[in-house]
Amino acid sequence: MIYPDSKIVLEVRGLCATVNGTEILKGLDLTVRRGEVHAIMGPNGSGKSTFSKILAGHSAYEVTGGSVMFEGQNLFDLAPEERARAGVFLAFQYPIEIPGVINSQFLRLTYNTVQTHRGKEELDPLEFDDYVREKMKLLEMSPDFLERSVNEGFSGGEKKRNEILQMAMLDPRLAILDETDSGLDIDALRIVANGVNQLANKDNAIVLVTHYQRLLNYIVPDYVHVMEAGRIIKTGGKELALELESRGYDWVGVEHKAVAGAVA
Amino acid sequence: MSATLQNLVNQPYKHGFVTSIESDVAPKGLNADTIRMISTKKKEPEWLLEFRLKSYEAWLKMEEPIWPNVHYPKIDFQAISYYSAPKQKPKLKSMDEVDPELLRTFEKLGVPLHERMALAGVAVDVIFDSVSVATTYKDKLAEVGIIFCSMSEAVLDHPELVQKYLGTVIPPSDNFYAALNSAVFTDGSFCYIPKGVQCPMDLSTYFRINTEESGQFERTLIVAEEGASVSYLEGCTAPAFSSNQLHAAVVELVALDNADIKYSTVQNWYAGDEKGVGGIYNFVTKRGLAKGVNSRISWTQVETGSAITWKYPSCVLLGDNSVGEFYSVAVTNHYQQADTGTKMIHIGKNTRSTIVSKGISAGHSNNSYRGLVKVAPGATGARNYSQCDSMLVGQNSGAHTFPYIQVANNSSQIEHEASTSKIGEDQLFYFAQRGIDAEAAVSMIINGFCKDVFQQLPMEFAVEATALLSFKLEGSVG
Ligand SMILES: Nc1ncnc2c1ncn2[C@@H]1O[C@H](COP(=O)(O)OP(=O)(O)OP(=O)(O)O)[C@@H](O)[C@H]1O
Numbered sequence: 001m002i003y004p005d006s007k008i009v010l011e012v013r014g015l016c017a018t019v020n021g022t023e024i025l026k027g028l029d030l031t032v033r034r035g036e037v038h039a040i041m042g043p044n045g046s047g048k049s050t051f052s053k054i055l056a057g058h059s060a061y062e063v064t065g066g067s068v069m070f071e072g073q074n075l076f077d078l079a080p081e082e083r084a085r086a087g088v089f090l091a092f093q094y095p096i097e098i099p100g101v102i103n104s105q106f107l108r109l110t111y112n113t114v115q116t117h118r119g120k121e122e123l124d125p126l127e128f129d130d131y132v133r134e135k136m137k138l139l140e141m142s143p144d145f146l147e148r149s150v151n152e153g154f155s156g157g158e159k160k161r162n163e164i165l166q167m168a169m170l171d172p173r174l175a176i177l178d179e180t181d182s183g184l185d186i187d188a189l190r191i192v193a194n195g196v197n198q199l200a201n202k203d204n205a206i207v208l209v210t211h212y213q214r215l216l217n218y219i220v221p222d223y224v225h226v227m228e229a230g231r232i233i234k235t236g237g238k239e240l241a242l243e244l245e246s247r248g249y250d251w252v253g254v255e256h257k258a259v260a261g262a263v264a
Numbered sequence: 265m266s267a268t269l270q271n272l273v274n275q276p277y278k279h280g281f282v283t284s285i286e287s288d289v290a291p292k293g294l295n296a297d298t299i300r301m302i303s304t305k306k307k308e309p310e311w312l313l314e315f316r317l318k319s320y321e322a323w324l325k326m327e328e329p330i331w332p333n334v335h336y337p338k339i340d341f342q343a344i345s346y347y348s349a350p351k352q353k354p355k356l357k358s359m360d361e362v363d364p365e366l367l368r369t370f371e372k373l374g375v376p377l378h379e380r381m382a383l384a385g386v387a388v389d390v391i392f393d394s395v396s397v398a399t400t401y402k403d404k405l406a407e408v409g410i411i412f413c414s415m416s417e418a419v420l421d422h423p424e425l426v427q428k429y430l431g432t433v434i435p436p437s438d439n440f441y442a443a444l445n446s447a448v449f450t451d452g453s454f455c456y457i458p459k460g461v462q463c464p465m466d467l468s469t470y471f472r473i474n475t476e477e478s479g480q481f482e483r484t485l486i487v488a489e490e491g492a493s494v495s496y497l498e499g500c501t502a503p504a505f506s507s508n509q510l511h512a513a514v515v516e517l518v519a520l521d522n523a524d525i526k527y528s529t530v531q532n533w534y535a536g537d538e539k540g541v542g543g544i545y546n547f548v549t550k551r552g553l554a555k556g557v558n559s560r561i562s563w564t565q566v567e568t569g570s571a572i573t574w575k576y577p578s579c580v581l582l583g584d585n586s587v588g589e590f591y592s593v594a595v596t597n598h599y600q601q602a603d604t605g606t607k608m609i610h611i612g613k614n615t616r617s618t619i620v621s622k623g624i625s626a627g628h629s630n631n632s633y634r635g636l637v638k639v640a641p642g643a644t645g646a647r648n649y650s651q652c653d654s655m656l657v658g659q660n661s662g663a664h665t666f667p668y669i670q671v672a673n674n675s676s677q678i679e680h681e682a683s684t685s686k687i688g689e690d691q692l693f694y695f696a697q698r699g700i701d702a703e704a705a706v707s708m709i710i711n712g713f714c715k716d717v718f719q720q721l722p723m724e725f726a727v728e729a730t731a732l733l734s735f736k737l738e739g740s741v742g
């Protein structure tokens with residue numbers, strides 16, 4: 001929801017980045033304020049996941065220009081784990097499997113690490129078990145997933161739920177959900193979206209990366225952005241997503257070029 | 265001392281050098297006289313001198329093994345001094361005198377403060393009365409008839425037991441280093457659990473040897489009589505330094521009917537520096553004889569130190585229904601080389617063995633698993649399960665598996681599973697995204713990888729081993 005005079009959570013200015021020498025982001029601008037839900041749409045390969053991972057601090061990407069302020073602080077001054085502790089959360093498009101590491105132990109370590117850094121109490125294994133089971137109910141997840149290795153052998157949809165479970169536990173300031181809807185069946189989509197809606201409040205912000213309107217039927221965005229070739233080329237309200245759904249992306253690019261041409 | 269003995273030891277050595285009985289260190293080199301000198305110094309009975317001399321004769325005819333997958337410059341066995349009187353570690357007056365690097369290590373490992381001081385060589389009586397600790401310990405064991413002492417003491421106080429079992433599991437002619445050890449061993453541990461006795465505590469060498477530098481050629485013998493059981497811990501997680509580069513220990517275990525011996529090792533000898541300079545050569549022969557029916561020999565090892573490790577704790581399953589187990593974690597980093605594994609020799613009927621080996625290689629290190637499962641014609645119904653997993657950390661390390669299976673009857677069942685995995689950058693990024701730094705992430709991944717082995721360790725050891733592994737791999741990822 002848009003609140004008047006709400007504080008800026010994320011301010012991206014002219015962000016440029018390369019991977020293995022190839023330029024992927026080419027001057028990206030985005031401002032996200034507390035309480036808002038932003039959707040980023042755009043064709044495959046336009047740089048949406050790259051942008052998400054850069055915010056989270058993935059070392060494969062090199063930032064070559066521009067700035068990112070998070071809660072008034074230079075995001076690039078923080079190591080990836082510090083960003084997470086400060087409240088940047090990324091739900092991965094492809095969550096990583098960690099064979100041999102038990103999910104419940106992993107979840108407890110991440111929860112306690114983040115809590116400690118926020119000056120809050122850690123939970124012992126028993127307390128944590130109660131806590132996490134409660135959160136799992138919200139996502140209609142079976143407690144069986146606690147005893148398995150992290151994401152190992154999870155179905156696509158199960159992995160996504162495990163991501164949102166972590167979002168629920170870690171209570172982020174800025175949650176970036178990279179195609180969390182892909183791989184979810186119809187019921188799961190509703191359940192996960194409900195979960196996300198319950199977590200949204202006036203103090204945090206959510207950035208949804210998605211290809212489909214159906215997620216946005218449940219999580220209604222305040223802004224919809226279109227990304228193409230490493231830039232945000234159009235921003236609108238929730239109606240823009242509907243228009244994209246019916247007309248595709250091509251017209252946006254054409255319109256953008258025309259405008260750019262007129263300015264030049 | 266008898267006149268003959270006196271004469272003998274005061275005789276000039278044949279090869280041109282002279283050693284007086286007062287000298288604490290033997291001149292470099294090995295010959296029959298050096299061995300006589302060791303035996304005399306230790307006031308050993310005649311049979312043991314003969315055992316040593318025969319071993320020496322055998323050793324002379326043997327060649328250094330070249331089949332392990334390790335590389336090092338040729339060892340000059342004549343450049344080693346084979347005897348020195350037990351050395352006390354230098355005593356320090358307070359923690360302020362201890363090398364800060366060592367303290368940092370203890371800190372990381374979570375070694376309790378009083379142990380840190382003892383291990384660092386601070387006079388232990390400042391912290392606790394070591395004599396009284398050792399005494400309570402001894403009293404408790406004596407009450408149930410357990411003998412636990414140094415090998416030297418055992419030779420003098422219980423010669424008949426030592427003579428009965430020494431060299432029966434690992435004959436001196438077994439291999440080059442076993443022969444050398446049998447000729448020149450200076451000390452080690454002896455442990456005897458009488459019939460039907462369950463040892464009331466884990467036996468640890470820690471209390472016994474913490475003021476002495478551990479020997480270069482250690483000899484350990486553990487005997488569990490019928491129905492007896494014991495859990496024995498060797499080594500500790502604190503880094504062990506030694507002034508000798510070559511270590512060639514021999515450990516023999518004998519389990520009679522229904523007896524149970526569990527032998528756990530944490531090995532953290534000096535591994536050399538980051539460039540592979542220095543470090544211990546650890547060439548060890550360990551074997552357990554499950555002699556009686558329903559007996560069990562279980563080896564658990566956490567190998568983290570030494571520049572080169574060459575070690576195959578094995579089980580000879582002679583008694584019907586006897587059980588052999590080998591649980592191993594071997595970590596190598598920098599330029600360390602390890603060639604380790606086990607041999608399970610099934611001879612009795614319905615014998616069972618389990619092998620769980622976890623190798624972790626980081627840096628430029630090389631880590632090999634080598635295992636033999638052998639089933640004799642008479643070992644009907646024998647079963648083996650082997651699982652060998654390797655984990656690579658970084659781009660430049662190597663992992664190898666050399667399993668050998670020899671089965672001579674068709675009623676046995678052998679299963680072998682193997683896997684290789686890698687700590688990936690994406691895994692570490694995933695942890696980081698959830699607030700967990702690389703060090704904690706690696707520790708968690710490694711722990712998960714090793715948990716089947718760690719859960720075999722006594723509780724305290726397991727916690728320390730976990731910390732030790734993370735410490736060993738610090739900085740090798742990312
Ligand atoms: N590590 C890498 N090495 C080489 N190219 C990369 C790498 N990571 C991303 N790219 C390239 O960068 C471009 C943007 O990829 P990105 O994953 O950000 O796209 P996306 O917008 O998320 O696409 P999708 O909608 O398919 O998820 C692609 O062309 C991709 O191939």
Ligand SMILES: [Mg+2]
Nearest residue numbers: 048049050093
């Ligand atoms: Mg993507």
